Amino acid sequence: MARPKSAELTTRELEVMHVFWEDGSLTAMQARERLAHLGRDLAYTTVATLIKLLVTKGFLKQTNSQRPFFYVPIRSFEDVSSHLISDLVERVFRGSREALLVQMMESQALTARERRLVKQFLREKPS
Numbered sequence: 001m002a003r004p005k006s007a008e009l010t011t012r013e014l015e016v017m018h019v020f021w022e023d024g025s026l027t028a029m030q031a032r033e034r035l036a037h038l039g040r041d042l043a044y045t046t047v048a049t050l051i052k053l054l055v056t057k058g059f060l061k062q063t064n065s066q067r068p069f070f071y072v073p074i075r076s077f078e079d080v081s082s083h084l085i086s087d088l089v090e091r092v093f094r095g096s097r098e099a100l101l102v103q104m105m106e107s108q109a110l111t112a113r114e115r116r117l118v119k120q121f122l123r124e125k126p127s
Contacts, residue, residue, distance in 0.1 A: 007057060008087070009080070015040055016050045017059060017080065020073045027068040 009017065019034045020026060026034065032047040042050075051071055054060040059080070060071045093099040110118070 009057075009059070009084075012042075012046075013050055013054055013057075013059070016047065016054060017073065017077075020060060020071065021077045025063060025070045025072045027070055029068065031071075 015035065016031060019031050019038075023030075023034060028048040028051050029044060031051065032042060032044050035042055035047065051060060055062060055071065059073065059075050061074050063070045063072055089095060089097055089100055093103070
């Protein structure tokens with residue numbers, strides 16, 4: 001039995017989306033080359049299939065009607081990452097942002113830069 005199609009991003013689809021978020025408008029071949037440059041050498045047909053899935057799921061759109069087809073992201077990194085984090089909090093931490101923060105703080109010490117960013121964020125955000 002085939003696995004049901006998911007509206008969520010798979011790991012490979014997310015890798016492809018990162019390329020589009022960084023570079024904007026790309027063809028499937030350009031996306032494949034960019035992924036290869038980043039150390040993820042996938043077959044052209046694999047990348048083309050992933051792009052088609054991302055179009056179907058509403059993450060990318062085709063911008064022209066003649067080959068080579070160009071694609072651009074429809075959903076921003078901020079939108080997608082916010083949704084993924086919310087999903088993580090709900091599914092893994094049963095809705096507890098506190099549990100997520102505790103896990104993050106206990107799993108690895110914050111760098112000096114990360115501590116500064118947290119302090120800055122807490123000063124700027126009203127309770």
